[in-house]
Amino acid sequence: MKLLVLLWALLLLGTAPGPGPRPAAGARGSCSHRCGDRDELCSCHPTCSGLSTCCSDFRDFCLEVSPYSGSMMGGKDFVVQHLNWFNPADGVICRFKESIQTLGHVDSFGHVHCVSPLLYETGRIPFTLSMDNGRSFPRSGTWLAVHPSKVSKTEKSELVNETRWQYYGTAGITGNLSLIWEPSALSAQFVTIELWGYEETGKPYSDKWAAKWSYLYPLATSIPNSGFFTFTPKPAPQSYQRWEVGALRIINSKYYAGEKDVHAVWSNEHALAWHLGEDFQADPEAWARAQCLAWEELEDQLPNFLEELPDCPCTLAQARADSGRFHTDYGCDIEHGSVCTYHPGAVHCVRSVQASPQYASGQQCCYTEAGTLLLTADSTGGSTPDRGHDWGAPPFRTPPRVPGLSHWLYDVVSFYHCCLWAPECSRYMRRRPSSDCRSYRPSRLASAFGDPHFVTFDGANFSFNGRGEYVLLEATLTNLRVQGRAQPRTTSDGTQDRGTGLTAVAVQEGNSDVLEVRLAAREGVLQVLLNQEVLSFTEQSWMDLKGMFLSAAAEDSISIMLSSGAGLEVSVQGPFLSVTVLLPEKFLTHTQGLLGTLNDDPTDDFTLRDGKVLPPKAASRELFRFGADWAVENASSLLTYDSWFLVNNFLYQSKHDHTFQPLFPEETIPNPSLAAEAAEVCGDNQFCTFDVMATGSLRVGNATRTAHQWHQRRMQSLQPVTSCGWLAPPPNGRKEGIGYLSGSTVYFHCDSGYSLFGAEASTCQADGTWSRPSPMCQPARSYTVLLSIVFGGLALVALVALVYVLLRRRKGNVASWGSQP
Numbered sequence: 001m002k003l004l005v006l007l008w009a010l011l012l013l014g015t016a017p018g019p020g021p022r023p024a025a026g027a028r029g030s031c032s033h034r035c036g037d038r039d040e041l042c043s044c045h046p047t048c049s050g051l052s053t054c055c056s057d058f059r060d061f062c063l064e065v066s067p068y069s070g071s072m073m074g075g076k077d078f079v080v081q082h083l084n085w086f087n088p089a090d091g092v093i094c095r096f097k098e099s100i101q102t103l104g105h106v107d108s109f110g111h112v113h114c115v116s117p118l119l120y121e122t123g124r125i126p127f128t129l130s131m132d133n134g135r136s137f138p139r140s141g142t143w144l145a146v147h148p149s150k151v152s153k154t155e156k157s158e159l160v161n162e163t164r165w166q167y168y169g170t171a172g173i174t175g176n177l178s179l180i181w182e183p184s185a186l187s188a189q190f191v192t193i194e195l196w197g198y199e200e201t202g203k204p205y206s207d208k209w210a211a212k213w214s215y216l217y218p219l220a221t222s223i224p225n226s227g228f229f230t231f232t233p234k235p236a237p238q239s240y241q242r243w244e245v246g247a248l249r250i251i252n253s254k255y256y257a258g259e260k261d262v263h264a265v266w267s268n269e270h271a272l273a274w275h276l277g278e279d280f281q282a283d284p285e286a287w288a289r290a291q292c293l294a295w296e297e298l299e300d301q302l303p304n305f306l307e308e309l310p311d312c313p314c315t316l317a318q319a320r321a322d323s324g325r326f327h328t329d330y331g332c333d334i335e336h337g338s339v340c341t342y343h344p345g346a347v348h349c350v351r352s353v354q355a356s357p358q359y360a361s362g363q364q365c366c367y368t369e370a371g372t373l374l375l376t377a378d379s380t381g382g383s384t385p386d387r388g389h390d391w392g393a394p395p396f397r398t399p400p401r402v403p404g405l406s407h408w409l410y411d412v413v414s415f416y417h418c419c420l421w422a423p424e425c426s427r428y429m430r431r432r433p434s435s436d437c438r439s440y441r442p443s444r445l446a447s448a449f450g451d452p453h454f455v456t457f458d459g460a461n462f463s464f465n466g467r468g469e470y471v472l473l474e475a476t477l478t479n480l481r482v483q484g485r486a487q488p489r490t491t492s493d494g495t496q497d498r499g500t501g502l503t504a505v506a507v508q509e510g511n512s513d514v515l516e517v518r519l520a521a522r523e524g525v526l527q528v529l530l531n532q533e534v535l536s537f538t539e540q541s542w543m544d545l546k547g548m549f550l551s552a553a554a555e556d557s558i559s560i561m562l563s564s565g566a567g568l569e570v571s572v573q574g575p576f577l578s579v580t581v582l583l584p585e586k587f588l589t590h591t592q593g594l595l596g597t598l599n600d601d602p603t604d605d606f607t608l609r610d611g612k613v614l615p616p617k618a619a620s621r622e623l624f625r626f627g628a629d630w631a632v633e634n635a636s637s638l639l640t641y642d643s644w645f646l647v648n649n650f651l652y653q654s655k656h657d658h659t660f661q662p663l664f665p666e667e668t669i670p671n672p673s674l675a676a677e678a679a680e681v682c683g684d685n686q687f688c689t690f691d692v693m694a695t696g697s698l699r700v701g702n703a704t705r706t707a708h709q710w711h712q713r714r715m716q717s718l719q720p721v722t723s724c725g726w727l728a729p730p731p732n733g734r735k736e737g738i739g740y741l742s743g744s745t746v747y748f749h750c751d752s753g754y755s756l757f758g759a760e761a762s763t764c765q766a767d768g769t770w771s772r773p774s775p776m777c778q779p780a781r782s783y784t785v786l787l788s789i790v791f792g793g794l795a796l797v798a799l800v801a802l803v804y805v806l807l808r809r810r811k812g813n814v815a816s817w818g819s820q821p
Contacts, residue, residue, distance in 0.1 A: 324567020
């Protein structure tokens with residue numbers, strides 16, 4: 001009987017959503033060629049461990065690796081876990097993305113090793129493993145390739161005083177350069193240090209445009225692996241001068257120079273000032289100016305990428321709150337001391353999360369301490385957009401989508417040419433002008449928290465404490481689905497509350513990965529599953545996934561940024577999850593589910609599946625019916641069932657538990673002493689008060705209050721503001737003030753020798769227009785000239801008066817003479 005039940009359970013699990021198409025079947029009862037698959041005999045799916053249904057060779061064929069991540073530059077040695085091979089007869093070959101092969105090896109302990117290849121992309125890279133010299137690849141796993149800037153310092157070499165390397169040859173920068181690394185990072189007695197150069201060849205934005213790393217030449221060969229190297233740079237031969245961006249690679253000296261995909265330690269990519277030719281060193285400013293002018297000419301021939309970039313948020317508060325579309329630029333981070341080297345005057349910058357659709361470009365927005373958007377038209381510290389998004393863009397691999405490197409070629413090296421090595425920064429700023437925020441529209445916000453309470457996108461709020469799995473949000477615009485699982489809290493004495501809270505949330509948009517965040521067994525910690533497989537954050541807190549980015553800044557908080565600009569933030573608040581969803585304005589009229597109908601009308605937020613709308617003042621039991629109506633259907637469930645508890649209670653059962661009797665607000669009977677304590681903790685927060693009464697726990701109520709206050713603060717940060725746009729100073733004058741939002745005033749002054757004609761100030765009005773136009777500064781006459789004119793005029797008036805008087809007297813005398821006899 002138990003066997004029949006087990007077979008029936010496995011068949012049901014086979015109908016649950018899996019992580020993609022089934023791989024080609026291997027031998028029945030084996031996971032050879034079958035990782036991710038499951039059938040009636042045994043499973044090769046990640047959920048099998050918790051269900052004890054794995055094939056006996058699951059770990060031999062469905063591979064775990066350590067470390068699981070490394071730079072996309074490659075050269076990282078990793079070990080295949082749980083797989084030992086003590087008498088290898090054939091070679092080990094590791095194949096990435098079905099096309100890139102590297103040689104593996106077996107160490108003296110029988111552990112199988114692979115080496116990651118040089119890639120031009122970030123994200124989870126599938127690989128297969130051959131242990132018969134490439135005749136078959138029955139084993140599979142995943143490698144996480146990361147942006148070079150996100151690699152641990154211990155895993156790469158360091159350019160000592162990196163600024164000195166990148167300014168070498170300019171005024172006063174000469175002498176030795178030094179490189180350090182961790183010797184244990186390479187199992188070698190002697191090493192070779194090489195220079196590699198990066199370039200993008202072919203006509204831009206054509207199918208001939210290609211990215212390429214090239215080995216150039218060695219800096220040192222067969223030197224001791226001491227962790228330190230110093231040298232005096234010499235101009236490279238002319239044939240190498242076209243490479244201006246590159247990186248150093250350190251390898252075991254047993255490999256030939258330039259050998260690809262071997263165990264290596266890389267430096268940061270950087271501007272190769274130190275390797276440039278004698279013409280640069282003879283007159284670096286003139287050389288850089290020529291390069292700046294050539295870049296300017298090229299830019300004028302390329303498409304205008306600025307037109308498809310999103311406008312920046314108007315304030316720092318908006319930029320930090322709109323986390324689905326904008327994320328911290330680590331080069332200027334208020335959380336880490338605001339070290340904003342390239343943006344003086346700024347305390348924080350953000351970048352657009354997603355690259356622009358056609359040109360894969362990126363937006364950058366920087367802000368002052370007062371929260372004002374800093375523009376290049378006002379300051380060289382202003383934010384500058386990027387032709388190549390620093391984080392790259394799917395499908396990567398080709399320009400300008402190569403993470404980090406396309407950005408270096410088109411936006412960073414040109415900044416060195418124009419702004420750092422030559423005084424031509426105005427040319428750079430004209431072609432990388434800051435965006436203002438006149439067309440920015442904040443994202444819309446909805447939340448669920450506590451027992452659980454919902455605040456919809458349009459501001460309606462209600463409580464629904466059902467037990468089951470429910471649709472929080474569906475949006476047909478991008479086929480966005482967000483689902484949640486709600487369960488009762490189990491108290492310390494083993495009883496269950498008559499309320500529930502969210503314990504798991506899953507999301508998918510279009511054909512993206514499925515990501516689930518749930519409460520872990522350890523209190524206050526989240527567990528994240530990617531396509532139903534538990535993720536580890538021991539090495540990386542940021543991951544590039546299919547259709548989304550994932551950030552795990554802390555154990556109790558996860559941010560998810562989707563390709564549409566939608567965002568989710570999931571955190572632990574007390575015994576339950578708190579969930580916030582942000583949607584760009586384009587989702588207007590396209591949503592349904594427990595978080596409401598986004599259309600600026602809260603009266604239709606309680607819409608059932610059949611289109612019937614409950615009134616805004618519906619009774620709690622009617623709202624309970626609304627919640628139950630949005631139960632998930634088995635065929636569309638995104639949630640994971642990797643324990644028999646979840647299988648028995650949520651997969652087999654109705655998605656809404658009709659037998660569960662919640663506590664409704666009108667049924668709460670206040671305990672006088674508890675009510676007094678609740679009043680002290682909750683104040684006028686009704687969500688908090690209800691949760692204290694429902695659970696008897698002040699801690700639960702306080703967590704609910706905290707989550708609700710956080711939602712309110714986020715709403716306040718995302719309030720729309722009016723911008724009048726940048727206001728130019730008058731020619732031959734200047735202005736005082738860089739704020740352009742409603743209520744801001746800009747004052748005008750003229751340079752010495754000029755006089756102001758027009759308004760002395762202009763104020764941004766509520767309708768988005770300036771109260772007065774910019775004035776003019778016209779040449780002023782000197783005081784000597786002015787006095788000459790004044791006194792000359794007075795003298796002329798006096799002269800005229802004198803002549804007049806004399807003429808009058810003469811006329812009088814003539815009349816007198818005529819009357820005599």
